[in-house]
Amino acid sequence: MFWKKMSVGKRIGLGFSVVLSLFAAVAWLGFSGIRGIVNEAHTCVGGKHLDGLLAQRELDHLNWANEVNALLTDKNVTRLDVQLDDHQCAFGKWLYGEGRKEAIALVPSLAPLLREIEAPHRILHESAAAIQAAYAPADPQLPGFLARREVDHLVWAAKIRDVFLENKAGVDVETDPTRCALGQWIYGDSLKEVLERNPDLEPLVRELEIEHRRLHESAAKLQEIYRPVHPGLMEEMRARLEDHYLWTMKVSAALIQGSTKLDVEKDPSKCTFGRFLISDQAKEWMANFPAFREAMEAVHKPHRELHATAEAMEEALAAGDQNRAFAIYTSQALPALAQIAEWFGKAMEAEGALVERHQHALKVFQHETLRALADTAAALGRIRSKAEEQLKGLEEANRIYAEQTMPALRQVQKLLHGLRDETAKNILSFDAVLEAAEKTKRHVGLISASAIVVGILLAFLLARGIVSSLKRFASQVEESASQVAAASYQVATSSQHLAEGASEGAAAIEETSSSMEEMASMTRQNADNAAQAAQLMQQTTNVADDAAQSMADLTRSMQEMAKAGEETQKIIKTIDEIAFQTNLLALNAAVEAARAGEAGAGFAVVADEVRNLAMRAAQSAKDTAALIEGTVSRIRSGSQRVETTSEAFHRLIGNAKKVAELIAEISAATHQQSQGIDQVNRGIAELDKVTQANAANAEESASAAEEMSAQAAQLQCLVEELVALVGGSSSRTASPGEKEPAEERLVPASVRLPQNTGAGRPTESLTGNGRGVVRPLLQGPGELPDARSFEGL
Incomplete structure (x- = not known):
């Protein structure tokens, strides 16, 4: 508000004062910037020197830790050659000397960090002294190597065990004690190096050498003794020999009973032994077992002769010559059976010899190999224990390095990093100093140029732009007043037409509401009828479902009757079979009674009755x-008819359900239609309310037109204020008796009023926005426009 009340001369004076202030600020900024740059340059040089010193001390400690680590990891390093006194190392001399004081003077915030680093730095050097005291030379790889060699021999023994478990062809393991991994170590140069560093291990190594040689010698013995067996061969031979003994017993029984037929297998390739000979198992055994192959090749001839005697004896019996049959049995069949038994016995004897060697080899493995393995493992354990004892010193040194040296080293490095970070935070870098100088230069130049430009612009724009801007603003106010007057007249005309249209619409809506009430009544009646039809159809469907369930029960009953008839048939068939078997038994009993002669006469009568x-x-x-x-056939026929009837009922039920669904859909659609008509009725009622509201809005629009006329009067006040702003007085004063005609004040001659188009609606307004809306320039009486109205200044 103060700026608005100032005259143009005061505004020009204020502008030049701003320019002079900017020049004064440039002078002060240049002087202070140069002085600060000089001070920061001195501090930056000292900070860089301190940062380089701390970085070198950090590198020194890393090299120191690497030398300590080399003692523990490099077997060629046997002596610790590092500084053990924390006051005598390079960092210690600086920490407890004048360098620390100079650093604190340069960066005071380093003091607590330097006090904090003293303890971890002291612990770091003390841990090196403890490592030197605990360290003892030892071979850290030896215990692990011996453990792996023990596992190798366990695996070696497991292979021998698998030979017995899986009945393999031979013992395929290393039997030379000098060629396995442990033997190569025992008889190689590696052991010599170990014994040179640890002479105490030599007696234990010699003991291991003896047990290890005994272990491999037992494996060589196993290779000589072990032979694979043939599981199942002995049982197969005994079973086939038993089969042929039974074969001869059947033949002898038939000869004694005087039968003309021999119920035995006559083809040698079809008996159990003949089928066995052509089996894959027999071929495998003959391929891998020479003695068995020899026996099987030799038994072919007596086996064929044995089965050939059956045909000869059967021919003799058929001719009634029982004596010749007996002669063939004793002179041919029994000798052939004896030869078969002899070759079978040889095959089983050879297999028995293999089983004995197999058992002998197993005993050697259990009593010699496993014992030697246990002794070898014990010798390895003793050497490993001795090596582990020697490693305790090295492990203690490693423990100190891991638990004391490395944590202390990490803490020292962390604090050194903190010292460098703190130095970097408090001291500017060279780049920052250069950037500050460039920034000062840039700021001074920009502010100087800005002061010159601002002075020129203020002198030019204030002299030229104020009056033209005020005139342009007054022209805009006048144009706005004309638009407001035209808009008020247009709003009044539109309100009149709107009221007439609202009355006609209310009458039409009332007639439509009456017609929709009648349609809603008819639709509700249709919905009630459809619901009753759907209910009746649902009852019909339920009755059909009950009938279908009854038909299903009848069908199941018929099926159960048919099943019972089938079960009865099975029982009758069983009775028939029992009668047949009883008849056979009666015949056998009659034969036995006939053999018994007179003693069996009574038994023959009983058998005949049976x-x-x-x-x-x-x-x-x-x-x-x-x-x-x-009966079962008739039941099946009735069951089929019942099933046909049941299917017809199911089709009937399906059709009834479809009809019920259609009626239900009709009922639902009618109900929805009724609801829709009700919604239309409610919409028409709402439309009636809106029409009444439009009539009221038309009256309010007329009062708004009068308000817009009042806005036009306020614009005149704005013009008078603008004239006062320039410094003069109002040039227009209305006389007391002068009055403008009301119509001419509201509608200036330059504005053309809108005409009626004949359809009850006004044409578009001349305000330029196409929507008949005029936005007033003033928001209230006495307010001026904002700064955007002076864009030309």
């Missing part, structure tokens, strides 16, 4: 089976 009863039972079973079969 046979008659069996025949009568069989005939009755056949008659019963025929009756049951007819």
Whole structure:
């Protein structure tokens, strides 16, 4: 508000004062910037020197730690040659000397960090002294090497064990004690180097050498003794020999009974032994077992002769010559069986010899190899224990290095990094100094140029732009007043047309509401009828479902009857079979009674009666089976008809359900239609309310037109204020009796009023925005426009 009340002369004076202030600021900024740059340059040089010193001390400690680590990891390093006194190392001399004081004077915030680094630096050097005291030379790889060699021999023994478990062809392991990994170490140069560093291990190594040689010698012995066996061969031979003994017993029984047929296998390739000879198992055994192959090749001839005697004996019996049959049995069959038994015995004897060698080799493995393995493992354990004892000093040194040296080293490095970071935070770098100088130069130049430009612009723009801007603003105010007057007249005309249209719309909506009420009543009646039809159809569907369930129960009953008839048929068939077997037993009993002669005469009568009863039972079973079969056939026919009827019922139910679904859909659609009509009725009622509200809005629009006329009067006040701003007085004063016609004040001659288009609506307004809206320039009486109205200044 103060700026608005100032005259143009005061504003010009204020502008030149701003320019002079800018020049004074340039002078002060240049002087202070140069002085600060000089001071920062001195501090930066000292800080860089301190940072380089701390970086070198950090590198020195890393090299110191590497020398300590070399003692523990490099077998060629046997002596620790580092500084053990924390006051005598390069960093210690600086920390406890004048260098520390100079650093604190340069960067005071380093004092607490330097006090904090004293303790970890002292612990670091003390840990090196402890490592030197605990360290003892030892071979750290030896215990692990011996453990791996022990595992190798356990695996070696497991291979021998698998030979027995899996019945392998031979013992395929290393038997030379000098060629395995442990033997190469025992008889090589590696052991000599170990014994040179640790002479105490020599007695234990010699003991290991003896046990190790004994272990491999037992393996060589196993290779000589071990032979694979053939699981199942002995049992197969005994079973096939037993089969041929039974074969001869059947033949002898038939000869004694005087049968004309021999119920034995006559083809040598079809008996159990003949089938065995062509099996894959027999071929595998013959390929790997020469003695078995020899026996099987030799047994072919007597085996064929044995089966050939069966045909000869059967021919003799058929001719009624039982004596010749007996002669063939004794002179041919029994000798052939003896030869078969002899070759079978040789095969089993050879297999038994293999089993004995197999068992002998197993005993050697259990009593010699495993014991030697245990002794070798014990010798390895003793050497490993001795080596581990020697490693304790090295482990203690490693523990001190890991638990004391490395944590202290990390703490020292961390604090050295902190010292460097703190120095970098408090001291500017060379780049920062150069950047500050460039920034000072740039700021001085920019402010100087800005002062010159601002002075020129203020002198030119204030002299030229104020009056033209005020005139342009007054012209805009006048144009705005004309637009406001035109808009108020247009709003009044539109309000009149709007009121007439609202009355006509209310009458039409009332007629539409009456028609929709009648349609809603008819639609609700249709919905009620459809709901009743759907309910009746649902009852019909339920009745059909009950009928279908009854048909399903009847179908299951018929099926159960058919199943019961089939079960009865099975029982009758069983009775028939029992009768048949009883008849056979009666025949056998009659044969035995005939053999017994007179002693079996009574038994023959009983057997004959039993046979008659069996025949009568069989005939009755056949008659019963025929009756049951007819009954089952009729039940099946009735079951099929019931199933056909059930299917028809199911189709009927399906159709009824479809009809019920259609009726339900019709009912739902009618109900939705009724709801839709109700919604339309409610919408028409709302439309009626809106129409009444539009009439009221038309009246409010008329009052708004009067308000816009008042805005035009306020614009005149704005023009008078602008004239006062320049420094003069108002040039227009209305006389007391002078009045403008009301219509001419509201509508100037330069504005053309809108015309009616004949459709009850006004044409577009002449305000330029196409929407009939005029935005007033003033927001309230007495307010001036904002600074955007003076864009030309």
